[in-house]
Amino acid sequence: MFHTALKQRRVRWTRAGAFVLGAAVVAGTGLVVPPSALAEQVGPTTVEAGDTVVGELVQAWPEYQEPADAAEHAEEGPLSWIETATGGAVRVSTEDIEEVVSAEVGATVAVTVGDEVVDQAVEQGLDPAREVVEATVVTTAPLATPPPVSAAGTVTNAVTVVMVVPQGTAADRRTLSDVVSAVDGPVAAFWSEQSNGAATIKVTASRDLRSTPTTASCADPQGLWDEAARMVGWTAGPGKHLLVHLPEGAGSCPYGLAEVGSSPTAGGRLYVREVATSLLAHELGHNMGLGHSSELQCDGATETDSCQVTAYNDWYDVMGISWDEVGTLNAPQAARLGFLPAEETVALAASGATVTRTLVPVSAGSGTRTLRLTDAEGAVYWLEYRQASGRDAWLASATANWPGVQAGVTMRRSAGGRDTSLLLDATPSRRAQWSVDRATALVRGVPVPISGGDFTITVTSVTPSGATVEVATRTHPVTVRWNELGGAGGALGARTSALTCGLVARGCSQHFVGGSIYWSPGTGARTVTGVVRDRWAAGGSERGLGYPVSDTFCGLVGGGCFQWFQGGSLYSATAGGSAHVVFGAIRDRWGASGWEVGALGYPVADEHGTRGGSVQRFQRGAVYWSPATGARVVLNGSVQARWRASGAYKGALGYPVSDTFCGLVGGGCFQWFQGGSLYSATAGGSAHVVFGAIRDRWGASGWEVGALGYPVADEHGTRGGSVQRFQRGAVYWSPATGARVVLNGSVQARWRASGAYKGALGYPVSDTFCGLVGGGCFQWFQGGSLYSATAGGSAHVVFGAIRDRWGASGWEVGALGYPVADEQSVRGGSVQRFQRGRITWTPSRGAVVVLG
CATH class of the missing domain: 3.40.390.10 (Collagenase (Catalytic Domain))
Incomplete structure (x- = not known):
């Protein structure tokens, strides 16, 4: 057998169309229903895969009469139904419905169902559930309208x-x-x-x-x-x-x-x-409105991480296991229903002096029946005295109390969901003995800490009429921190608010003349002051950047302030200036550059989104981020100016892939981007774009410290190619020849005189090279070669059959030496003179070397 409580967080007061009435209801204890109504039968709604069912979402928790059975099935989730307006119901997979749609129990939903699902409930005799293929919320769950207050004696x-x-x-x-x-x-x-x-x-x-x-x-x-x-x-x-x-x-x-x-x-x-x-x-x-009264059982401790909830295991309470005796409704359940008079409760907070109170038996009709303890994180604990009197008289009977439930002061914790009251074990056993451990009351004279030590409970005396309890509280970390700072005479000054707990993530806060202290279990107690506090508050405080993980600190360079939070940091350039949020990859990159004492200085704006990324501006530059490039520093100066002039991240260069760097030879600067690089010969000089094959060739030649030096212009198109000029030459590119270096000098002068790439020689197919024998230079082109005997001497064109024959003779180190003139036409052929001879060419004889 199993016991089920069907949970509806909101109850519909009207269910239009849910029930078909066949006759009027007769007042009194009898109901008149015509036989025809009995013949109209309501059953489960029949559906097929692909059907859409519209109705109210209701859920039920499968629970078991025996605690051992309940523990065995504790991990199973609730059962879900779609209850239609015609009175039928379709059971659906809870896992599916929670995954497909976000809907409160009690909402009207439209669900498209799939195949049948055989789960644990089928073994208990229920119909199979259906897969949820698709679901939408038709109307949200309505809020219950409270019924009118009834006069005394009226049936409620x-x-x-x-x-x-x-x-x-x-x-x-x-x-x-x-x-x-x-x-x-x-x-x-x-x-x-x-x-x-x-x-x-x-x-x-x-x-x-x-x-x-x-x-x-x-x-x-x-x-x-x-x-x-x-x-x-x-x-x-x-x-x-x-x-x-x-x-x-x-x-x-x-x-x-x-x-x-x-x-x-x-x-x-x-x-x-x-x-x-x-x-x-x-x-x-x-x-x-009550859930179950269960027990929190921990392995050898009252409260630890190694605990489990044992369903129904509060044998004292009616909302626990159903057995022969019905004890007094426990304090957390009575309080949940509003049945616990305020004058019968003493409320204590986690921060305060040690308190001693005497509890009357909880079955008594008046007096202090319970202590309500609220810890620093907002959890509520209850102490009550279970004594063999009144409704709990069965505690003294060995026959009636056959399970061996213990009299004495008991502890409980309010909870939500399935188990709204959790009995704590003041004399915990090891896990192996949990099933037979009924001793949960406090032992006189033995202190029991709860809530991680926020409270320590000690029963000092017990009589039939009352139990005296001492509750020692730990000073709250917020108060401890304030005292460390000098209390009212310290940096924060006097209190301006009470300690407030129950914030997000179980945090607490308190405000003072000179600032605030915020605390959470994961971050400790931290001060927040000045413009940093103002900016943090404007961003949602602990619900925005999260809790502080450091104190506010002022005294940075220039009088600036900063503070770190769970979700980022706040920095201001002066104690009275605006504070800006820095977080994530941009904060990390800024930090790697030296924080506020680095090249960028302080932030002057918050991070904001860009097309495909984000940016944050600082005093002397900015940090740009994109998923593909990460966070990169762009410093103010010629590089930044040129990049922005080209469209910045929206232009051809895209996002930076390196930081701005100044300190190259001669004081130059550079930065690489997705679509190219920017270089300037001096920190204040013009920056020029270098990209693609020309950048690669320039890099291979030694970058700015190589033969070419810095770029002096951007790349521009030529007939059939492109060129970029540098301090000591240029790089020419064409699809057929690739990128080639042409250095300033006699070779470049002669090539340009011949029409450069538009002339007979065409584009270069090698780089300019100087360092031949005697200091000579050469360069090959599509239509021939240029050679000069010295770096400053005249360069001459050599091409065709004469160049081939000269090469066969040993080039410039052969018998002929360097050319001293260009090839000339003569009758019947051509001739070119060299240092130690000449080469003649005729169609009949080809190229012939003549020495001397």
Whole structure:
């Protein structure tokens, strides 16, 4: 058997069209329903893969009657249904619905379903779920409208009891009177007592419909509820409960199932297979808005990281395991419902003096019944004294208290979700003994720290009428830090606000005349002052940059200030100037450049987005970032000016791929970009673009320290190619020849005199080379070669068959030496003179060397 609480965070007061009413409801305890209505049956909605279902999203947690079974299935998630307006329901995969759409329970959704999913719930007798292929929110979950305040003695929780027999089961011997008596008797008395009369539960209508089995089976819990409601004309509303009783022998049905409402008078649906007070009171507790009372069990400690929640394991409480006894509703559950009078609670914070209080038994009707402790992170703990008196008298009976539940001062922690109260073990055992450990009360004289030491609890005395408890609190880290700084007479001055906890990530803060202190578990207590605090606050404080991870510090170069936060840093150039955010890759690059004492100086603006990246400006430059290039420094100066003139990151050069660097030979600067490089011969001189094959050839020649020196102009197009001029020459490029160096000198002069690339020689096919024998120079071109005997001497053209013959004779180191004139035409051929002879050419004889 398993027990299920169906969780609805918001309850719909109206369910238009959810139930078809066949006749008017007659006042009193009887309901008149025509036989035709009984014949109209409500069952599970039949769907096929690809169908779209529109309805309300409801969820249910599969839980188990036995704690061991609950622990075994603790990791299983809730069950989900789409409940349609016609009363049917389609179970869908919870994992799928949460992944596909963000919707509150109670929202109306449109879900396209896929194939059936066989999960753990199928083994418990439920219909298979369906895959969720697509889902959208039609309407969000409506907020519950609180019911009107009722006069004293007015029924606040009206219960309609319906006894049914699901198909495939048989009726038991229990009567309608048995169920009504159980609700109107001990269950109503329990809730009236625990609420100080605020909750008045009464059966206002009842019907035994077991003569005709329902169409819906236990495989369809929603269908059972809807069919029962349809047969008796029940509709949902504030303070209205539909209690469906199933036969005790219906083993395929849940032991109990109930909607979890949003308030004590929210109303709701539930069904049970027994009429035990503990079970009925428990399920009505879910309708009122309570989760379970479970136990937090830790391995040899009260609270550590090695803990687990053991479902239902608070044997004291009605919202724990349902067994023979029904103890007093515990403090966190009573407080959740608003049933705990303020005068019966003493509230303590994590920062304060040691306090000693005497608790009366929690079953008493007056006096200090509980201590409420709120730690630095906003978690709430409760202390109460469980003594064998009143509703807890069973604690003294060996027969009644067969599990061995311990009397004494107990500790609990408020929680959310499935388990709204967690019992803490003051005398924890090792993991192997958890299943049999019922001793959870504090031992007199033994201090027990909780909340990481924010509180230390010691029971100093115990009598039947009360238990005296000492609560020692640890001074909050914010207060400790303030005291370290000199308190009211120190740097921050006097307090201007109280300590505030419960901030994002469980943080706390306090404000002072001269600034603030913020604390979180991960960052410690840090001061935030001046313009840094102002800028941080403008950006959302701890919800923006996160908590500070350093104190505000002023005294940087020029009187600047800075502070680091979880999500970035704030820097201002002066104590009274504007502070700017620096974070991520740009902060890292700025830091690598020397922070505020480096080349960039202080930030003068926040980072902002660019096309494909981002930029942040500093006093003496900027840092640009893109995914492809990372963060790079661009310093103010000629390089930056030229880049910006070319369109910056939007232009042909794109984003920088290196930082600006000055300090080259002669004081020059350079920077590389995605589409090329910029070089300037001096820090203040003009910068020129170098890119592609010409940049590569210039680099191969030694960059700015090579033969060419710095560029003196940008590359520009030529007929069939391009050229870029440098201090001591140029680089020419064409598709056929590639990039070639032409140095200033006689070779360059002669080539230009011949028409350069437009002349007979065409583009160079080698670089200018000087250093031949005797200091000569040469360069080859498409249409011939140029040679000079000395670096400053005249250069002469050598080409064709004569060049080939001269080369065969040993070039300039051969018998002929260097050319001393260009080739000349003669009758019948041509001739070219060299230092030690000549070469003649005729068509009949070819090229012939003549020495002397």
